[in-house]
Amino acid sequence: MTSILYNDAKFTVLTSILILIFSIYFLPKYKNNVCTSFSDYYGDRDSNSNCYYNPDAKLNVSEIIRRNGYTEEEHKVITKDGYILTLFRIPNRRGSIKTPGPPVFLQHGAVVNCASFINRGSKSLGFILADEGYDVWLGNFRGTIYSKRHTQLKPTDRRFWHFDTYELGVYDTSANVDYIYNITAQKIIYIGHSLGSTTGYIYGVTSPDVAKEKLKIIISLAPTLYVKNWKSITRHIFSLWSFATPLIAALTNEEIYLRGKPGNPLRETLCTGYPFQMYYCQFFEMVTFGFDYEQNDPETLPITLLQNADAVSHRTLTHCTQLVLKGTLEYFDHGAETNLKVYGSTHPPHYNLSQLKVPTYLIRAPNDLIITKEDVEYVHKNLPNETNPYDIYTVKYESFNHEDFLTARDIVPLLYNHLLEFINKL
Numbered sequence: 426m427t428s429i430l431y432n433d434a435k436f437t438v439l440t441s442i443l444i445l446i447f448s449i450y451f452l453p454k455y456k457n458n459v460c461t462s463f464s465d466y467y468g469d470r471d472s473n474s475n476c477y478y479n480p481d482a483k484l485n486v487s488e489i490i491r492r493n494g495y496t497e498e499e500h501k502v503i504t505k506d507g508y509i510l511t512l513f514r515i516p517n518r519r520g521s522i523k524t525p526g527p528p529v530f531l532q533h534g535a536v537v538n539c540a541s542f543i544n545r546g547s548k549s550l551g552f553i554l555a556d557e558g559y560d561v562w563l564g565n566f567r568g569t570i571y572s573k574r575h576t577q578l579k580p581t582d583r584r585f586w587h588f589d590t591y592e593l594g595v596y597d598t599s600a601n602v603d604y605i606y607n608i609t610a611q612k613i614i615y616i617g618h619s620l621g622s623t624t625g626y627i628y629g630v631t632s633p634d635v636a637k638e639k640l641k642i643i644i645s646l647a648p649t650l651y652v653k654n655w656k657s658i659t660r661h662i663f664s665l666w667s668f669a670t671p672l673i674a675a676l677t678n679e680e681i682y683l684r685g686k687p688g689n690p691l692r693e694t695l696c697t698g699y700p701f702q703m704y705y706c707q708f709f710e711m712v713t714f715g716f717d718y719e720q721n722d723p724e725t726l727p728i729t730l731l732q733n734a735d736a737v738s739h740r741t742l743t744h745c746t747q748l749v750l751k752g753t754l755e756y757f758d759h760g761a762e763t764n765l766k767v768y769g770s771t772h773p774p775h776y777n778l779s780q781l782k783v784p785t786y787l788i789r790a791p792n793d794l795i796i797t798k799e800d801v802e803y804v805h806k807n808l809p810n811e812t813n814p815y816d817i818y819t820v821k822y823e824s825f826n827h828e829d830f831l832t833a834r835d836i837v838p839l840l841y842n843h844l845l846e847f848i849n850k851l
């Protein structure tokens with residue numbers, strides 16, 4: 426066993442080094458970093474009129490919002506347990522300063538931050554909503570670069586990273602929702618992607634009355650609640666997770682970057698430049714989320730590959746593996762002995778969907794290997810009838826996957842147009 430592992434590790438290290446050398450050697454020395462088609466990436470990009478330099482690749486969220494012509498505000502929100510979160514706000518249409526419209530709160534998922542909602546120019550959900558007249562608020566979970574502060578703890582302290590989905594839903598989400606509601610005095614449209622939808626429900630079932638008062642609806646893009654039927658082959662490594670845990674604890678301060686840090690130069694070298702690099706860098710994600718190379722967007726892929734990356738806590742990942750292996754929606758499992766101390770029972774309690782008082786709208790992707798049709802139907806069936814006025818909406822494109830909600834080339838006709846039409850009627 427050890428020797429197999431050792432050989433595997435050796436092989437992985439060797440191939441990575443080879444790929445790295447190869448990539449550096451072939452690294453294009455052009456200034457233009459994006460092109461309108463994949464074939465334009467080959468040849469002299471700087472003299473090709475289909476290619477141009479998109480500075481968003483290297484900018485932070487406030488700079489991207491302003492560069493794209495929108496007003497930007499930055500708000501600091503302190504959670505009950507002391508984390509200092511950044512909420513970005515786009516209050517107006519591009520180039521306008523009218524009174525803000527109805528508030529929409531966008532919550533990103535795991536491994537990314539709110540840049541994922543604004544880094545695709547006119548195909549970005551954040552900008553599309555702003556242009557439609559909504560008052561757009563962008564949340565950032567604790568631990569991501571914009572929310573990596575605490576009133577007492579430093580992020581180098583491993584106690585900073587002692588949180589999971591519960592804290593993201595109960596503390597971060599409620600702090601953000603309270604803050605937005607306080608400023609706007611209007612019911613908020615909550616839109617969450619992936620883990621960002623999970624936390625909306627965790628908030629909704631743990632504070633049902635406040636959530637009902639402050640939220641108009643929870644719209645979930647890939648509702649990640651029950652993941653019992655997780656089809657991705659990554660489920661096979663989850664049963665090994667408990668063996669990796671001590672190693673992760675020893676090697677890190679419980680802060681994990683599955684895709685590297687945002688703008689990571691190594692990822693830039695390995696994964697952008699030529700289309701073949703962009704493709705191999707997505708292989709593992711496609712295995713996890715569903716294959717859909719067809720919806721790769723030549724004009725924004727070099728940007729999203731760099732920017733859609735950020736930290737998660739070890740414990741959040743552990744909780745996610747527990748949910749997949751158990752097929753339930755329950756609190757973090759500390760093991761029988763600690764559970765008894767923390768929860769008063771040897772098993773962790775379940776999140777009870779019957780408690781939810783906020784209406785919901787579930788949107789799923791046909792080729793999402795982690796959030797399957799069965800699991801979304803299970804959620805839909807278990808929501809109380811009065812919060813469940815709509816049928817599940819399935820994106821009408823067979824290979825649309827978990828990631829496509831953010832990055833698909835044709836995202837506007839495939840999903841955002843429908844989403845706008847839906848929320849305009851609310």
Ligand SMILES: *[C@@H]1O[C@H](CO)[C@@H](O)[C@H](O)[C@H]1NC(C)=O
Nearest residue numbers: 484485486487488499511571
């Ligand atoms: C973004 O970058 C600018 C320029 O470096 C800096 O002044 C600003 O504080 C940054 N904003 C955030 C939210 O990191």
Ligand SMILES: *[C@@H]1O[C@H](CO)[C@@H](O)[C@H](O)[C@H]1NC(C)=O
Nearest residue numbers: 600602603604605606607608
């Ligand atoms: C709401 O706003 C008021 C006045 O600006 C402030 O005093 C109060 O602390 C705010 N509450 C929350 C929960 O942010």
Ligand SMILES: *[C@@H]1O[C@H](CO)[C@@H](O)[C@H](O)[C@H]1NC(C)=O
Nearest residue numbers: 775776777778779780781809
């Ligand atoms: C879930 O909530 C409903 C409605 O309040 C309640 O009737 C039910 O007993 C709860 N289920 C569990 C397992 O706590």
Ligand SMILES: *[C@@H]1O[C@H](CO)[C@@H](O)[C@H](O)[C@H]1NC(C)=O
Nearest residue numbers: 779806807808809810811813
């Ligand atoms: C919800 O509606 C379904 C179908 O209309 C019905 O079968 C079910 O009994 C209802 N559930 C509750 C709790 O009212």
